[in-house]
Amino acid sequence: MQAYKGRAGSSPGAQTGTTAAVFGCHTEDHAKRVQPIPLPTMQQNLNYVYPQIFWVDGCADASTSCPSATPVAPFPPPVPDRRKKPGKKRERRSVDFLVIYLLLLLALTGVGLSMFQIFHLEKELAELRESADAEHIPPALEKLIGQKDSMKKEERKAAHLTGSPSQQNMPLEWEPISGHAYTSGIQYRDRGLIINETGLYFVYSNVLFRGSVCDGQVLTHVVYKRNPTSPGSHVLMEDKGINYCTGQRTWARKSYLGALFSLRKMDSLHVNVSKVALVNFEESKTFFGLFKL
Structure with missing residues (x-):
C-alpha cells in the first residue's frame, strides 16, 4: 500500500x-x-x-x-444498603441479654433473702425451745408476758344481773352470781350497781311482762340513778306500755332500755317497774347490766 x-x-x-x-x-x-x-x-x-x-x-x-x-x-x-446497620442488631442483643441477666440476679437475690429470713426464724425458734427447756424466759418474751399480765390485772368494769323472783317491793332485786350473772369491777349493793370509777358506761335493762287477764293498766319500766352527794333520784331511761293486750286472753310484752351515759364515782343504778306481779323473772327474759367503754 x-x-x-x-x-x-x-x-x-x-x-x-x-x-x-x-x-x-x-x-x-x-x-x-x-x-x-x-x-x-x-x-x-x-x-x-x-x-x-x-x-x-x-x-x-x-x-x-x-x-x-x-x-x-x-x-x-x-454498595451495601446503609439503612440496614448490623451494629444495631448487636446492640439490641446486648441490651436484651443485660436485662435478662439483671432479672435473674434480682430473682436470685430475693430467693437468698427469703432463705436468710427462714434460717433466722428457725434459729430464734431453737433459742426459744432451749430457753423453755432451761426454764429461762428471753427478755422480749418476758416483756410480752408482763404486758399480758398487766392487761389481766386491769379488770373490765362490767356487770350483768338476772331476775330474782323472791322480791315483792321496789326497786327490783337481782341475782349477781348464779347462772349468767357476774360482776367485774362493779359492786352490787342495796339492789343497785355501784360505780367506782368515773367514765362512759353503756347501761341496759330488759323486763318481760306477762299476764292471764287483760286489765288495760299502764306498764312502766324505769332505770334511774342515785348519788350520796345529791338528793333524790334521776331517771336515765323509761318505757311505758299502753294497749298491749286485747280481750281476756293470756298476753306478754317485752320492754328493753339501753343507752350510753357519763357516770360519776359512787353513782348507784336501779330498776323500777309498775307492777312486780306481772314480771317474768327468768334469767333470759329479765336482766340488768352495764359496762365501761
Whole structure:
C-alpha cells in the first residue's frame, strides 16, 4: 500500500481514507464495531453514575497492526444498603441479654433473702425451745408476758344481773352470781350497781311482762340513778306500755332500755317497774347490766 499525499484542494473524505489507510483500519468497519457497553441499572445503585466505555472489535486488514485496545475497567461491587446497620442488631442483643441477666440476679437475690429470713426464724425458734427447756424466759418474751399480765390485772368494769323472783317491793332485786350473772369491777349493793370509777358506761335493762287477764293498766319500766352527794333520784331511761293486750286472753310484752351515759364515782343504778306481779323473772327474759367503754 502506497502512502497518499493529499493536495490543498483534496476533499475531507480523501484525507479520512488516507488516515485510515495509514493505521491499516477501515473507518466504516471501525464505526460499525464501536458499541457501548451497557451500564448497571439505576435501581442497583443510585449513589453512583458510571461513565460510558467503548472498545474496538478489531481491524479490517489483518496484515496491519492495530493499536492495542484499551483494557475495560471492571465494574465496582454493589454498595451495601446503609439503612440496614448490623451494629444495631448487636446492640439490641446486648441490651436484651443485660436485662435478662439483671432479672435473674434480682430473682436470685430475693430467693437468698427469703432463705436468710427462714434460717433466722428457725434459729430464734431453737433459742426459744432451749430457753423453755432451761426454764429461762428471753427478755422480749418476758416483756410480752408482763404486758399480758398487766392487761389481766386491769379488770373490765362490767356487770350483768338476772331476775330474782323472791322480791315483792321496789326497786327490783337481782341475782349477781348464779347462772349468767357476774360482776367485774362493779359492786352490787342495796339492789343497785355501784360505780367506782368515773367514765362512759353503756347501761341496759330488759323486763318481760306477762299476764292471764287483760286489765288495760299502764306498764312502766324505769332505770334511774342515785348519788350520796345529791338528793333524790334521776331517771336515765323509761318505757311505758299502753294497749298491749286485747280481750281476756293470756298476753306478754317485752320492754328493753339501753343507752350510753357519763357516770360519776359512787353513782348507784336501779330498776323500777309498775307492777312486780306481772314480771317474768327468768334469767333470759329479765336482766340488768352495764359496762365501761
